[in-house]
Amino acid sequence: MFTPARYIVLDDEPLELATLVDALHFLGAPCIGIRFDPLGLPQPELFTGLRVLFSDLHLVKAQPAGVQHYNALASLLDRCVPQNHGPYLLILWTSHEHERAALASRLEEILVVSKRPIAVLALDKVQFRNGATWNAEGLRDAIRERISSMPQLRALLSWERDVLAAANETLAVIGGLVPDDQRTVTQYPGALDRVLSLIGIASAGSTNAQNDRKGAVTAALSPLLSDRISNRPQDPDANALWEQAVTFPQGPELQxxxxxxxxxxxxxxxxxxxxxxxxxxxxxxxxxxxxxxxxxxxxxxxxxxxxxxxxxxxxxxxxxxxxxxxxxxxxxxxxxxxxxxxxxxxxxxxxxxxxxxxxxxxxxxxxxxxxxxxxxxxxxxxxxxxxxxxxxxxxxxxxxxxxxxxxxxxxxxxxxxxxxxxxxxxxxxxxxx
Structure with a gap:
């Protein structure tokens, strides 16, 4: 029942990790923090919903600066990012542009295309911290400013958010079919069971619905979900974003x-x-x-x-x-x-x-x-x-x-x-x- 986090914070310092996670939670971001341990890399399952990864550049303090740090992060991404994963951003904590560029180059050398971040951005921690406190709003604005140069990615992330909203609305419709007088702790599960069973039977027939219960219910709900994705309420900001992202540029024919x-x-x-x-x-x-x-x-x-x-x-x-x-x-x-x-x-x-x-x-x-x-x-x-x-x-x-x-x-x-x-x-x- 827990959906994979779209934002992941990676750091080897527990205090640094906790304060940044708290700041992102304050913004309402679905975020988890992972303490980096070179002897025990995180489980790949944690990365299945990854869209933005915040990472310290120097994850292994004992290593000298340079390629060893790049290799440590590349090894983690190679292990944890799913094969054929969708686009994600890597936000690196550094004030040095040459380090960001060097890491991006190293990732292109090591990682297969499907596991590479779509972009490597750099932010300086000093600009967003006052002691142990993070400036959450300032961090959010800085991220938006950097991503604004990639409206196509912003549009895809907006579409993904619309899909999640449509799924939530579809669940609300199903829940709304339960009569009001049965919405109690004791009666609700049985009433919802009845609703789902009737939907499954209508979709696939009594016998086949029992053979593939999830498939029968999914077949009935998919058109409803698709309609809600396709017919989201008009949003001027979203429309402006899509106008930036999809410009129908002239170019050579596809091969x-x-x-x-x-x-x-x-x-x-x-x-x-x-x-x-x-x-x-x-x-x-x-x-x-x-x-x-x-x-x-x-x-x-x-x-x-x-x-x-x-x-x-x-x-x-x-x-x-x-x-x-x-x-x-x-x-x-x-x-x-x-x-x-x-x-x-x-x-x-x-x-x-x-x-x-x-x-x-x-x-x-x-x-x-x-x-x-x-x-x-x-x-x-x-x-x-x-x-x-x-x-x-x-x-x-x-x-x-x-x-x-x-x-x-x-x-x-x-x-x-x-x-x-x-x-x-x-x-x-x-x-x-």
């Missing part, structure tokens, strides 16, 4: 690799960061060796895998082995969510490097997604093709024997594919003269 990375973020859920199950709506499963043999493919699709690569999806002859035949878990979203009985619909597809595709014309039954994706195992952007005419079904026990899902299509792209498949299947065969 194909950059577009592929953005498309991956927008349209694909990729394990292990996002769990993907074989039965998820939009899950992509590779067709494994047991299903790829000529006999198995003829029994399921009426053609061999080679025929699909050459004649249907039309890979270049010299690159026909580079494409990966897959199936996409289709059907109705509610059928999947509620675990309805019956065969599971699967759409036949192909993942292949875009340059491996022939320029020959393909059947109108094939949907070539306009988005190209960055995928592990492929040295270049990848295309996804879906064949509306080659679909199949299977039952849950058999699907369990297939290879594990490697991706999941997010709803927007999946819906586009399903519309193509449905439109192709429903095209009229009117005779004309």
């Amino acid at each position: 194909p690799a950059q577009k592929a990375r953005i498309n991956r973020m927008l349209h694909l859920a990729v394990p292990p960061a996002e769990p993907v199950n074989r039965f998820d709506w939009g899950a992509i499963l590779p067709i494994g060796p047991a299903q790829l043999g000529d006999e198995a493919m003829n029994a399921r699709f009426g053609v061999t895998a080679d025929h699909l690569r050459d004649q249907e999806f039309k890979l270049r002859t010299e690159r026909r082995t580079e494409g990966q035949l897959v199936v996409v878990r289709g059907g109705a979203a509610c059928d999947q969510a509620q675990g309805q009985n019956g065969p599971i619909p699967l759409l036949l597809g192909l993942l292949a490097p875009t340059t491996a595709l022939s320029s020959s014309k393909r059947s109108p039954a094939i949907h070539l997604c306009g988005e190209k994706f960055e995928l592990d195992g492929f040295p270049e952007p990848v295309s996804l093709l879906i064949h509306a005419r080659f679909s199949t079904t299977t039952v849950a026990p058999e699907l369990q024997t297939w290879p594990a899902a490697i991706l999941r299509l997010r709803e927007q792209l999946l819906t586009t594919i399903l519309v193509h498949v449905a439109s192709h299947a429903m095209r009229p065969g009117t005779l004309r003269f």
Whole structure:
């Protein structure tokens, strides 16, 4: 129930640490203090919500000044900052610009890109302290002044705050469904249980809601949360900030690799960061060796895998082995969510490097997604093709024997594919003269 702190103070002196934490608490910042111990680095779990890290430069007093201090801080960040972490600031207590620049340079040498701070700022403790007392307001204003040169980061942090506020409002809506006369210490838990149970049943049906209680409730609450994030009250200050942060600058076109990375973020859920199950709506499963043999493919699709690569999806002859035949878990979203009985619909597809595709014309039954994706195992952007005419079904026990899902299509792209498949299947065969 405790959310990770967004502000972390790191120091080897307990008194210094306590007074700064108190000052930040006075400002209402969700902050924790960590006493640095070179023999026992902090647990990485403490850093999962990190957005601003305050740190003394000289964490190990016995070490001489210079690179040893930079290495000590770099080692801590390498251990504690999560892989693929979001942007965070490092605020260094020093009055010497050359030390700030030297540390920033050292971090770029040692840390992988995803763990580096977006910026290293320097503040002099002397300006904000009067003995053991910190000037909290002065510290806040100094931080704002330095961050003001990065409106894009400020805008992202503002958006993150909006998400937290929307989540709080969503919880308030759920709590508000409990009748007033049941809001007592003894009755409230049971009444809230009833509300959540009814929401879960409405979302996934009684049986399936009990099999995945969190998933059933989450499926019902996600649209409410999304709506509250998208429709925050208008704030003139926030609008002015976003006008500074997003200016639509003119510049060169994105490179194909950059577009592929953005498309991956927008349209694909990729394990292990996002769990993907074989039965998820939009899950992509590779067709494994047991299903790829000529006999198995003829029994399921009426053609061999080679025929699909050459004649249907039309890979270049010299690159026909580079494409990966897959199936996409289709059907109705509610059928999947509620675990309805019956065969599971699967759409036949192909993942292949875009340059491996022939320029020959393909059947109108094939949907070539306009988005190209960055995928592990492929040295270049990848295309996804879906064949509306080659679909199949299977039952849950058999699907369990297939290879594990490697991706999941997010709803927007999946819906586009399903519309193509449905439109192709429903095209009229009117005779004309």
